[in-house]
Amino acid sequence: MKKIYAIGVGGSGSKCLESVISLHSLGFYGQDTVLGVLLVDADASNGNSQRTNILLDRTIKAHDTFKNGSTQLFKSELINYGNWNPLADVSNATNLEGIFNKPALQYQTPALGKLFDALYSPEEQVADLGVGFRGRPPIGSIVMSRLELEIARGPGGGARNGWQRLYASIQDDLGAGNNQVIVHFFGSIFGGTGASGIPTLAKLLANQLTDQGLRANVRINASLLLPYFGFEKPDDGNQTVYAETRFFALNTQAALQYLTEQAHGSFDRIYLIGDHDKKQYRSFTGGTNQRNDAHFVELYAGLAINHGFQNFGNHGESKGSYISRTSSERLIWDDLPDADQTWQQLSQGVKFAYAWLYNFSLELQDAKTLGSSNFAKGAPWFQYYFSLRGGEDGKPDVSSNDEVERNKILTFWSYYFLVWIEQISTSHRGVGIWFRLPKLDATTVSREFNPDAPRPYHERLDELVIDENRPLDCLDSIKNDLADQKLSNQCGVIGLAHNLFQLLGGSN
Amino acid sequence: MKVFKQWFFLFVTALFAIIWIFLFQPYVLSDELNLLSAKTSLLDEWRDTIMWYSLLINYSMSTIFTLIWIIQGVNFKAESSRKTLVKLKLWWFFAIISTSINLSFLLILSYILRFIDQTGFYEFLLWLAFFAIVDVLVAFWLPTAIATPRTMRYLPPGSRLLRSIYGG
Numbered sequence: 013m014k015k016i017y018a019i020g021v022g023g024s025g026s027k028c029l030e031s032v033i034s035l036h037s038l039g040f041y042g043q044d045t046v047l048g049v050l051l052v053d054a055d056a057s058n059g060n061s062q063r064t065n066i067l068l069d070r071t072i073k074a075h076d077t078f079k080n081g082s083t084q085l086f087k088s089e090l091i092n093y094g095n096w097n098p099l100a101d102v103s104n105a106t107n108l109e110g111i112f113n114k115p116a117l118q119y120q121t122p123a124l125g126k127l128f129d130a131l132y133s134p135e136e137q138v139a140d141l142g143v144g145f146r147g148r149p150p151i152g153s154i155v156m157s158r159l160e161l162e163i164a165r166g167p168g169g170g171a172r173n174g175w176q177r178l179y180a181s182i183q184d185d186l187g188a189g190n191n192q193v194i195v196h197f198f199g200s201i202f203g204g205t206g207a208s209g210i211p212t213l214a215k216l217l218a219n220q221l222t223d224q225g226l227r228a229n230v231r232i233n234a235s236l237l238l239p240y241f242g243f244e245k246p247d248d249g250n251q252t253v254y255a256e257t258r259f260f261a262l263n264t265q266a267a268l269q270y271l272t273e274q275a276h277g278s279f280d281r282i283y284l285i286g287d288h289d290k291k292q293y294r295s296f297t298g299g300t301n302q303r304n305d306a307h308f309v310e311l312y313a314g315l316a317i318n319h320g321f322q323n324f325g326n327h328g329e330s331k332g333s334y335i336s337r338t339s340s341e342r343l344i345w346d347d348l349p350d351a352d353q354t355w356q357q358l359s360q361g362v363k364f365a366y367a368w369l370y371n372f373s374l375e376l377q378d379a380k381t382l383g384s385s386n387f388a389k390g391a392p393w394f395q396y397y398f399s400l401r402g403g404e405d406g407k408p409d410v411s412s413n414d415e416v417e418r419n420k421i422l423t424f425w426s427y428y429f430l431v432w433i434e435q436i437s438t439s440h441r442g443v444g445i446w447f448r449l450p451k452l453d454a455t456t457v458s459r460e461f462n463p464d465a466p467r468p469y470h471e472r473l474d475e476l477v478i479d480e481n482r483p484l485d486c487l488d489s490i491k492n493d494l495a496d497q498k499l500s501n502q503c504g505v506i507g508l509a510h511n512l513f514q515l516l517g518g519s520n
Numbered sequence: 521m522k523v524f525k526q527w528f529f530l531f532v533t534a535l536f537a538i539i540w541i542f543l544f545q546p547y548v549l550s551d552e553l554n555l556l557s558a559k560t561s562l563l564d565e566w567r568d569t570i571m572w573y574s575l576l577i578n579y580s581m582s583t584i585f586t587l588i589w590i591i592q593g594v595n596f597k598a599e600s601s602r603k604t605l606v607k608l609k610l611w612w613f614f615a616i617i618s619t620s621i622n623l624s625f626l627l628i629l630s631y632i633l634r635f636i637d638q639t640g641f642y643e644f645l646l647w648l649a650f651f652a653i654v655d656v657l658v659a660f661w662l663p664t665a666i667a668t669p670r671t672m673r674y675l676p677p678g679s680r681l682l683r684s685i686y687g688g
Contacts, residue, residue, distance in 0.1 A: 371599065378602055389674045390604030471599035488597040492670050496522045 014045040015185050016317055017093075017178055017195040021052045021213065022145075022205030023060040023304070024237050028198035030064050030306055030432050031314030033071050037429070038361040039084025040354075041317060048181060050093040050174045052209055054141055054155070059303025061095065067428045068092055074425040077418055081510030082500035083517070085364070093181075096174035098209065099141055099155060106142045108132055111155060145204025149263050152208025175213075179220065186226050194320050197234040198313055201267035202260040210234055211270060214278040222277075231280045233320040235313035236271075238264055238286025241293050241304065257290075283316040285309050288340075289441045306435035308343060308445060315349050343445040345479055359477045360517040362433055362447055365426035367512060370470035371487050373423040373463065376505070379410045393494035397508045408504040418505035423463040448475055473516075490515055523669070526688050530590070530667035534583075537659035541579045545651050546571065549644070556643055562635075566644060569633055570626070574648050575655070577625045582659030585614040589660075593669040608675045611664065618660055622652035 016036075020029035029049055036047045049068060053061050071090060078086040105111045108128075114137065118125030128137075136151060145152035185193050197214055199206025214232055221227040242257040271282065286309065293304040312335075337347040348354045379387040379394065385401070388394040398415070399407040408415050430449060437447040450470075471487040474480070490512065499511040548555060549571060551563075589611065598604040626648050630636040636645070665676040666683065673688075674680050 375601060378600065382602070382605075386605070387601050388680075389608065390598070390601035390671070392671060392673050394601070395680075469599040471597075486597055487599065488671055 013190055014042055014192045014321060015048070015190055015194070016041060016045060017048045017050070017182065017193070018317070019050045019052060019178070019195065019197050019213065020064065021197060021199035021209040022203060022207075023053065023055070023058050023200075024203065024310070025197070025199035025206050025210075026051050026053060026058070026061040026064040027304065027306055028235060028237070028310045028313040030067055031311045031436075032196075032198070032317065033064070033068055033090070034361070034429055034432055035314050035317075035357075036088060036090060037071055037074065037086055037425070038357045039087055040315075040357050041088065041321075043084050043087050046089040046091065048091040048093055048178060050178050051095045052098060052175070052205070052213065053095065054097055054099040054145060054152075054205055063303055065095065067432065070421070070424045070428050073421050077421050078506055078509055081506055081513075082502060083510045083513045085510060085513045091181075093178045094174040106140055107138050108141070108151065108154065109137045111141075111158070145208060147203045147259065147263075149204060149207040149267065152204045153212070156208045156212040179217070182221075182230065183224075183226070186229050191229055192321070193229065194231040194233060194317065196317050196320060197232075198237075199234075200237040200239075201271075202237075202239045202263045206237070207263055207267045210236065211267075211275055211278065215275065218278045227277075231320055232278060233281040233283070233316070234279055235283045235285060235316045236267075237309055237313060238284055240285075240287040240291060240307060240309040242290040281320055283313065283319070285312045285316075291439055291441070305439065306432050307439040308436050309439075311436055312349070315354065319349060342443045343440055345446065355477075356517070358433070358446070359480065360513065361429065362449070362476055363473050363516045364509075364513045365429045365433075366449070366470065366476060367473065367487055367490070367516065368422055368509070369426040369430060370467065372508065372512065373419050373426070374467070374469055376410055376415070376419045377464070380416070384410055391491065393491045393508075396495060397503050397505075415505050420463050422505065422509055424461060427461045427463070444478065446478055448478055522688055525686055526667045526669060526673075529686055529688065530663055533663040533666050534586075534659075537579065537582070537655075537663070540658050541575050541651075541655055545575060545655075549647060556647070562641075563644075566635060566641065570630055570635055571644075571648065573629060574622070574626045574652065578622045578652055578655035579659055581618045581621050582656055585618050586660050586663050589614060589664050589668065589672075593672040596670065596672055598671055604671050604675070607672055611675055615656060615660060619653055619656045622655065623649055626652055 016032075018029055018032045020026045020032075029051065032047065033049065035041065036045070041047065051061055051064060055061070068090075069092075072092055075086045075088075075090045079089070081087070099106070099111075108114075112128060114125065114128065117128060131150065131154075136148065139151070141151070141155065145155065182193060182195070195217060197210045199210045201207045201210070214234065218227060218232055221230055239260040242260070268284075271279075287307075291305075291307055335347075335349055337343055345351050345355045375387075375391065379391070379398065384394070384398060388400055394400075394410075397407065398410040399405050402409050410416075433447055434449040437444050437449060439445070473487065473490075493515050494508070494511055497515070499514060500507060502510060546567070547553065549567065592607070592610070596604075596607065626645070627636070630641070630645060635641050661676060661678075662682075665679040666686075666688070668674075668676055668679065673683065
């Protein structure tokens with residue numbers, strides 16, 4: 013059994029986790045794979061993290077509900093280790109002055125006090141870190157440097173936070189003889205939290221594993237994001253400490269230098285991913301408004317996990333590889349790693365989510381309204397999954413609470429999955445990539461999507477995937493296939509969902 | 521396999537309709553069975569004109585509407601069951617219009633050829649009117665219920681039961 017611990021550090025890290033979670037739902041990392049997810053962010057209210065949390069929550073519910081189906085959809089286990097705010101573990105204070113108790117520092121060790129003043133401007137010392145490390149790696153680094161002491165004390169007293177629960181789980185895996193354990197970090201190295209957090213946390217983890225003689229059995233990899241977006245100066249009132257695009261290159265250089273010189277033994281593999289065309293996001297310093305659309309760079313970051321499993325066990329090798337796009341004007345399927353598999357699984361997932369959100373979920377709602385028997389006259393597939401006589405024939409009643417709830421769970425997942433993939437497909441400058449999806453109202457992601465709200469029916473799938481050579485017929489044909497082909501005998505929403513997923517995969 | 525069975529049984533029902541309309545029904549109205557109480561010297565003329573034309577119209581109307589329905593079924597694509605159910609109205613329209621044409625043709629032809637006011641022919645007219653309705657069942661309802669393709673397959677009344685018999 014493969015076990016992946018995906019740790020997203022900072023806003024970009026949490027966005028990468030959206031990719032990881034979505035890919036895992038489709039079985040991209042293998043059927044017998046468990047994915048554990050931990051979000052690390054000092055900014056608990058960060059919009060990016062919130063969106064990832066919603067997706068994670070909805071995806072876990074989908075996994076719990078649909079895991080026993082006949083396809084790889086939602087088959088693998090998904091564990092949430094929660095959100096961990098390292099700042100909260102370090103101190104109750106929310107600025108550097110408070111965290112390091114500057115008056116005491118100046119009084120007890122004047123030299124350190126002066127060094128503190130030399131390294132950090134007065135504005136940086138009092139900047140509110142409740143919204144993250146403000147795109148300043150030096151601020152993040154000094155806070156994260158205190159973590160080592162705090163975390164190391166943790167396990168003896170039981171797992172208190174997400175990090176410690178995750179570490180305890182790694183120990184359990186290794187104790188159970190699982191030798192395919194990967195810890196994969198995600199985050200940017202040109203901002204604040206990721207740039208400071210990933211090297212520190214990886215080193216901390218590597219040291220802990222080494223101390224316990226377990227390091228050789230765990231891969232520690234990282235997908236590090238190089239600059240791929242930019243923004244204007246945020247409107248933060250009087251605040252003068254904020255992330256600035258002009259520092260990104262410098263931050264990146266410093267982080268790479270640190271990784272080269274100081275991170276020996278911390279990482280087994282590092283994947284550096286960036287884009288020379290900077291996507292322009294609206295500028296906010298942390299908080300719920302910092303909710304940037306998903307970007308294809310984050311998909312690449314998520315796809316790197318599978319590469320981390322290849323040649324598992326070859327510790328000590330030093331090898332450099334690269335992947336680049338074939339054209340700077342656009343991205344095509346062949347530009348993705350494992351292009352055939354990625355195309356097949358992503359296409360299948362997108363068609364499935366689209367078919368469910370814009371058709372099957374609405375059909376099941378209609379069946380409830382029209383009555384099963386009447387509805388089935390116009391839906392040949394229906395009788396194979398639902399009872400026409402109120403559940404008397406051994407099949408579930410479409411109006412039962414369980415079936416209605418299952419439909420809702422899958423509709424929620426479909427919506428959030430499509431929001432993510434729609435953002436990915438429009439993240440390239442000037443041209444759509446990989447998928448052609450209708451614009452979904454991403455603003456509702458911060459609130460809650462209402463699966464009962466009216467939405468249009470769609471039934472054509474052949475326009476969804478760009479560059480698909482074999483045009484797919486419409487959902488009407490798929491529905492007839494559901495009625496005509498011998499698929500799994502599973503009934504209800506679960507059986508319908510898995511058989512639909514199977515058919516959409518087979519039609520590629 | 522289901523699709524093959526469906527076309528096979530369409531062929532079977534079409535054959536059955538031909539046998540029923542052009543062999544069985546004339547046999548019922550022939551002298552051999554002697555089911556008709558009325559006897560007239562004009563019977564042979566009546567059979568050659570009214571009966572055969574009437575049966576031909578019964579068959580033609582039902583077959584035409586069946587073909588139109590089957591072609592609709594092959595080409596029809598709907599995004600939802602609700603939209604498919606709208607087609608049910610078309611099926612009933614075909615069934616009613618087919619029956620109406622059969623009966624109208626029978627009455628009009630009988631009137632034109634002056635059989636309608638001749639005593640002794642009411643019994644024959646009633647038989648033919650009965651066949652005009654039965655023929656719609658045999659040549660329209662049965663094939664469409666058994667072999668409507670794809671999404672519209674369960675729209676004809678009783679189709680679910682009939683198809684379940686042969687596993688279609």
